[in-house]
Amino acid sequence: MAQKKRIVIEDDNDKTPLEEPTIPPNPDDAADQPLDAADSPKALEEKLAAAEAEASENRDRMLRMAAELDNSKKRAARDLDDIKKYATENLIRQLLTVVDNLERAIASAAPDNENGQSLVDGVALTLAEIMKILEKHYVSxxxxxxxxxxxxxxxxxxxxxxxxxxxxxxxxxxxxxxxxxxxxxxxxxxxxxxxxxxxxxxxxxxxxxx
Structure with a gap:
């Protein structure tokens, strides 16, 4: 007795559809697309101008800061130089009182007194030494x-x-x-x-x- 064959009828709706291959976009096609408003030549020019203005402002700010730093260094150097030059100012001002008294002693001594003349000579030598010290400290x-x-x-x-x-x-x-x-x-x-x-x-x- 012959065997019966089982026939299966496939339904087209049960078939899984095959995925279509993905085709990469063609760069040339983008040129054919309309530009966004933000990417228009006018917008790009405005962005460029804004970037240039910001760069110029930053450059000016940097130059001002550099100039201020240079001026600060110069002021500090001048202040230090003044401290060195005038550190003895108060001491010398007090010493000038001694100079005044020596000059008055010389001026008031009697010129015809021999002993007085010796005193005058001694005071004059003392005054001369003090004036040399003052001169070394740039006092005139x-x-x-x-x-x-x-x-x-x-x-x-x-x-x-x-x-x-x-x-x-x-x-x-x-x-x-x-x-x-x-x-x-x-x-x-x-x-x-x-x-x-x-x-x-x-x-x-x-x-x-x-």
Missing amino acids: PIQALGEPFDPAFHQAMCQEESTDQPPNTVVQEFQKGYLIHDRLLRPAMVVVSKAAQDGQTPEKTVNTNA
């Missing part, structure tokens, strides 16, 4: 007598009428002034001339504001 006296009055270096104690000096001239010095390097250590205390009135004896006017 201010020239005042016969010079035009300068409030930056002279302190007017009074005015005196004068016929042989032009007005506003230093005609007398009460106390010497000194400089340390180029800085005023103390002003010279002086008498300043003024024009004499016709037919009157020259007189001295005290400056009450001194």
Whole structure:
């Protein structure tokens, strides 16, 4: 007896559909697509201009910071130099009082007294040594007598009428002034001339504001 064959009928709907192969995009096709508004030439130019402006601003800021740093270094160097130059200013100012007393002692000594002359010579030598020390520390006296009055270096104690000096001239010095390097250590205390009135004896006017 012959065997029966089993026939299976496949339903097309039961078949799993085959996946279509993925085709990579063609770069040339992108050129055919319309540009986004953000990528338009005008937008790109605006972005470039903004980037250039920001770069310029950052460069200017960097230059300003560099200049400020350089100025700070220069100021610090000047301050340090001033400290070195004027560190002894207070000490020397006090020492000038000793110089004043020595000068007064020399000026008040009787020239005809032999013993007094020996004392004067000794004081003069002491004064000379002190002046050498001051000179080593860049201290120098201010020239005042016969010079035009300068409030930056002279302190007017009074005015005196004068016929042989032009007005506003230093005609007398009460106390010497000194400089340390180029800085005023103390002003010279002086008498300043003024024009004499016709037919009157020259007189001295005290400056009450001194």
